Amino acid sequence: MGSRAYIQLPVIDFSVLNDQNANTRVWDSVKTEVFKALQEYGCFQATIAGMTPELQKSVYGAMNQLFHLPFETKSKNICTRMFHGYVGSSSQLPLYESMGIDEPFIEKQVENFTNLMWPQGNPQVCKDICIYSKKLLELDVMVKKMVFESLNLEHRFDEHLELTSYVLKLMKYRVPEPNESDLGLHEHADTGIMTILHQNDVEGLEIQTKEDEWFKVKLSPNLFIVMVAETLNVSNIKNTVWLNGRLHVPFHRVLIRQKKVRFSLGLFALPKMGNLLESMEEMVDKEHPLLYKPFDYDEFIKFLLGGRQGKEKYAVKAYCGVLN
Numbered sequence: 001m002g003s004r005a006y007i008q009l010p011v012i013d014f015s016v017l018n019d020q021n022a023n024t025r026v027w028d029s030v031k032t033e034v035f036k037a038l039q040e041y042g043c044f045q046a047t048i049a050g051m052t053p054e055l056q057k058s059v060y061g062a063m064n065q066l067f068h069l070p071f072e073t074k075s076k077n078i079c080t081r082m083f084h085g086y087v088g089s090s091s092q093l094p095l096y097e098s099m100g101i102d103e104p105f106i107e108k109q110v111e112n113f114t115n116l117m118w119p120q121g122n123p124q125v126c127k128d129i130c131i132y133s134k135k136l137l138e139l140d141v142m143v144k145k146m147v148f149e150s151l152n153l154e155h156r157f158d159e160h161l162e163l164t165s166y167v168l169k170l171m172k173y174r175v176p177e178p179n180e181s182d183l184g185l186h187e188h189a190d191t192g193i194m195t196i197l198h199q200n201d202v203e204g205l206e207i208q209t210k211e212d213e214w215f216k217v218k219l220s221p222n223l224f225i226v227m228v229a230e231t232l233n234v235s236n237i238k239n240t241v242w243l244n245g246r247l248h249v250p251f252h253r254v255l256i257r258q259k260k261v262r263f264s265l266g267l268f269a270l271p272k273m274g275n276l277l278e279s280m281e282e283m284v285d286k287e288h289p290l291l292y293k294p295f296d297y298d299e300f301i302k303f304l305l306g307g308r309q310g311k312e313k314y315a316v317k318a319y320c321g322v323l324n
Ligand SMILES: O=C(O)CCC(=O)C(=O)O
Pocket: 169, 171, 185, 190, 197, 198, 199, 204, 205, 252, 253, 254, 264, 265, 266
């Protein structure tokens, strides 16, 4: 069922922007690359300045310890959103296990998590998760700012950010038993706004192109995969934003082909709870008729979990697409 070939995703260097001297010309040239990649692939790979091997080692080392904790401890991990807290031993996804931390760049949030998992505390891990998440957040904000600027929506950007929440997911995939499927995570498009993924030591992530072909994503310890999720393409909260279908949203999945436990990390940007998402009027014109009716994200997730998507490829379209 799986693909053999690797996809050549665009690799975009964000470390050049961290330099105080980075000028508008550098910003604009990265912006052009970003927008092109998100239209064509819905994703790209990015380098992040200051994401040192030591920091990565510390965070992945902590994950290894975390997933070895007893079930009773792991299941204390609860998040505000469904499926963001501890998930494990699902009959549909037996290889998959995950934990989540809401707003993981806020030290107190991470400390609450580490204190639950290690009652004696774990200040070093807490600090490192926080630093790691801040770096991912910086990348998330830069990419979205570039998208908004590319669509002449800069005046909407602060409003968009204020209405975004984040969760860091720590994920583990065990090795399949000899008679078990190698499916780690079924094919899906992320439902939130944007996701940044990182796979560490064992590859497994696969991405579908616009031409419906599946490709593997090569393991690159220093590259982070930035991916558009359904709600960005559609919406942006309160009276607005969104891109009314301007970007590509990639389907992806995880297959565990190696006989090695796989760890991955993802920072998921999501709409804050309780807001109505609507297409921005700026994004709707004769050439781009309205594609989506206003919707509430959490109601949409309930719809999705209720299995009512039907034949529609994209869940948001099934939920609130405007029928032509
Ligand atoms: O583990 C991965 O690399 C991908 C995870 C993923 O796609 C998700 O959690 O939505």
